[in-house]
Amino acid sequence: MTHVLGAFAVWIIGFAVNLRLANGPAHDTTAARLAVPLIFGATILVMWELIVTGLDVPQVILPPPSHIAASFAANTGLLWADFVQTILKGALSGWVIGCAAAFVTALLVDRYDYLRRGLLPLGNFMAALPIVGTAPILVMWFGFGWQSKAAVVVLMVYFPMLVNTVAGLQETSAMQRDLMHTYAATWGETLRKLRLPAAMPFVFNGLKITSTLALIGAIVAEFFGSPTQGLGFRISTSIGQLDLGLVWSAIVVAALTGTAVYGLVTLAEKITTFWHPSQQR
Amino acid sequence: MSDAAVTRRSRIKSGTAWLGLPPVLAVILGLIALWYVAVVPMNVQETLTRAERAGVAVTPATAVDRRDAGNWALVLGNTHALGESWSLDRPRLPAPHQVVTELYESTWVEETTGRRGLVRSGSFSNRGLIHHALVTLNATLVGFLIGTTLGIVLAVGIVHSRVMDMSVMPWAIVSQTIPIVALAPMIIVVLYSVGVQGLLPKAVISAYLSFFPVVVGMVKGLRSPDGMQMDLMRTYNASTLAVLFKLRLPASVPYLFASLKIAVAASLVGAIVGELPVQKGGLGARMLAGSYYGQTAQIWAALFLAAGLAALLVWAIAAIEQRTLRRMGMTP
Numbered sequence: 001m002t003h004v005l006g007a008f009a010v011w012i013i014g015f016a017v018n019l020r021l022a023n024g025p026a027h028d029t030t031a032a033r034l035a036v037p038l039i040f041g042a043t044i045l046v047m048w049e050l051i052v053t054g055l056d057v058p059q060v061i062l063p064p065p066s067h068i069a070a071s072f073a074a075n076t077g078l079l080w081a082d083f084v085q086t087i088l089k090g091a092l093s094g095w096v097i098g099c100a101a102a103f104v105t106a107l108l109v110d111r112y113d114y115l116r117r118g119l120l121p122l123g124n125f126m127a128a129l130p131i132v133g134t135a136p137i138l139v140m141w142f143g144f145g146w147q148s149k150a151a152v153v154v155l156m157v158y159f160p161m162l163v164n165t166v167a168g169l170q171e172t173s174a175m176q177r178d179l180m181h182t183y184a185a186t187w188g189e190t191l192r193k194l195r196l197p198a199a200m201p202f203v204f205n206g207l208k209i210t211s212t213l214a215l216i217g218a219i220v221a222e223f224f225g226s227p228t229q230g231l232g233f234r235i236s237t238s239i240g241q242l243d244l245g246l247v248w249s250a251i252v253v254a255a256l257t258g259t260a261v262y263g264l265v266t267l268a269e270k271i272t273t274f275w276h277p278s279q280q281r
Numbered sequence: 282m283s284d285a286a287v288t289r290r291s292r293i294k295s296g297t298a299w300l301g302l303p304p305v306l307a308v309i310l311g312l313i314a315l316w317y318v319a320v321v322p323m324n325v326q327e328t329l330t331r332a333e334r335a336g337v338a339v340t341p342a343t344a345v346d347r348r349d350a351g352n353w354a355l356v357l358g359n360t361h362a363l364g365e366s367w368s369l370d371r372p373r374l375p376a377p378h379q380v381v382t383e384l385y386e387s388t389w390v391e392e393t394t395g396r397r398g399l400v401r402s403g404s405f406s407n408r409g410l411i412h413h414a415l416v417t418l419n420a421t422l423v424g425f426l427i428g429t430t431l432g433i434v435l436a437v438g439i440v441h442s443r444v445m446d447m448s449v450m451p452w453a454i455v456s457q458t459i460p461i462v463a464l465a466p467m468i469i470v471v472l473y474s475v476g477v478q479g480l481l482p483k484a485v486i487s488a489y490l491s492f493f494p495v496v497v498g499m500v501k502g503l504r505s506p507d508g509m510q511m512d513l514m515r516t517y518n519a520s521t522l523a524v525l526f527k528l529r530l531p532a533s534v535p536y537l538f539a540s541l542k543i544a545v546a547a548s549l550v551g552a553i554v555g556e557l558p559v560q561k562g563g564l565g566a567r568m569l570a571g572s573y574y575g576q577t578a579q580i581w582a583a584l585f586l587a588a589g590l591a592a593l594l595v596w597a598i599a600a601i602e603q604r605t606l607r608r609m610g611m612t613p
Contacts (some may be wrong), residue, residue, distance in 0.1 A: 018444050018448055019444050022446075022448075027443065036447040036448050037447065037451040037452060039448070040448035040449070040452070041452065058474075062471070114304050115304070116304075117304035118308035119308055122308055125592065129546075129588045129591050132462075132553065132554060133553060133564075133565075133587050136568050136569065136571065137580055137581070140373065141373065215463075216463070220557075223557055223558075224572060235463060239466055244471075247467050248467075254463050255459040255460075259459070262457075
């Protein structure tokens with residue numbers, strides 16, 4: 001019981017500190033912007049730990065963070081192999097292939113108006129569909145290895161990326177295109193010097209959306225069949241063994257990867273599209 | 282993107298139309314044609330095995346030799362024996378008409394003539410697709426409602442409290458980058474061990490997936506009134522509650538609908554993935570069963586039904602959106 005009371009004490013303290021920080025004079029500084037969410041996250045973690053241990057919640061239902069951390073530390077080798085199998089082999093290769101294919105298609109769609117009017121409504125429609133559902137079919141075709149996961153990822157990232165890139169390529173105004181025309185610029189030159197740079201914010205938006213989709217695709221596809229490693233395999237088998245610590249560790253790996261990739265894409269966006277209003281403070 | 286400009290440009294270029302077909306139709310027809318062609322190399326091994334059993338001479342004479350040969354080489358070497366490609370019992374890739382037949386048989390035929398169908402038993406057959414689609418739709422809608430409600434409530438909180446904005450919003454953005462669906466089997470098992478089963482675990486996953494698009498969209502929408510409008514409310518001496526109900530919420534409606542369309546598609550994905558670990562009906566369970574027993578046509582039929590369901594849900598929301606915005610006088 002003391003643990004639970006302690007949890008509420010921690011919550012009150014954390015909330016009070018955040019209240020002070022957020023409404024104090026320094027709320028606009030970078031330090032406060034970083035500190036407030038970190039304190040919030042830490043409060044949640046400590047409360048989780050205290051309540052779970054205090055109420056004797058069975059580990060099968062919800063393991064405390066300390067147990068997850070211990071399990072993570074004890075299985076780093078295993079989780080690294082899973083990471084290589086799912087993320088580097090399955091998700092990354094599929095993401096690169098899918099985004100590249102979508103980019104090339106977007107250029108074609110942009111060049112030929114007939115294709116644009118035919119493919120774009122279809123692409124918009126497909127982007128909303130539950131494409132994860134193709135996973136059992138693709139696993140059947142390409143086997144249990146990473147190739148089938150890459151195929152699922154390619155299908156999942158293709159349409160959102162296509163829609164975003166096409167929207168980006170149409171971002172230039174008529175005035176800008178007319179200016180290029182008066183310069184007697186060819187289609188390729190207009191593309192390289194005007195339209196691709198203008199499309200970059202949209203391309204990066206597509207990359208951000210699809211990076212999460214790629215992880216989801218690679219993990220869910222492993223539920224339909226995989227070699228004896230991979231994050232999806234680890235999650236589904238560890239649940240069977242009621243080893244919830246390992247399940248959470250696999251989820252932590254996926255979450256860290258997702259956040260890291262998102263951060264990298266944001267960084268690349270900042271470097272490439274420094275001119276865009278949304279990047280200027 | 283301004284539609285008027287697009288149509289103007291396309292009208293100028295419309296000389297490029299191919300055989301006079303509307304472009305979407307042409308692309309769809311092209312895809313179906315491609316599908317029919319792809320069926321041949323995908324199914325060539327099985328087709329040739331059957332042809333060999335029927336006594337037709339096939340170039341590499343045994344199945345073992347054929348296994349190592351390329352699919353296209355087999356197709357080109359045995360053009361006389363490919364007749365059965367489009368009518369195999371368990372094809373690797375069923376032809377489009379086989380999928381349509383499966384769809385028709387597992388819905389209309391099953392319900393009208395099947396022993397457990399609607400006509401004979403008074404309820405939808407649990408071997409038919411309609412039953413499974415309804416199971417999935419139920420979980421999707423319950424999850425969508427829970428997720429949307431929670432999302433709107435949290436967005437209102439975030440807009441009105443700087444503490445919540447500063448502490449919760451960064452985590453909401455970070456959580457977008459996490460493959461949340463990976464949690465699905467765990468949520469199912471955990472809730473099952475607490476004694477919660479059936480609709481609710483799937484709905485929880487659906488709610489989780491539809492929650493964040495709504496939060497992000499609504500925060501943007503609730504903040505969309507500009508300084509002038511907020512100042513006007515202040516000169517009226519309006520309370521925070523009045524500002525919320527008379528200015529912020531009406532102003533956020535277009536943003537709400539934009540994120541609802543994303544959220545409903547996401548909650549359908551959540552419901553389907555949530556059905557994978559527990560084989561108790563639903564389109565996800567149907568797909569997994571199809572992949573266990575090699576019933577490819579069944580997977581494709583479930584997939585197409587799921588696609589239809591997603592299209593229907595998004596279309597329904599778009600229709601409501603149009604109607605609402607028109608009554609609010611917000612459509613251009």
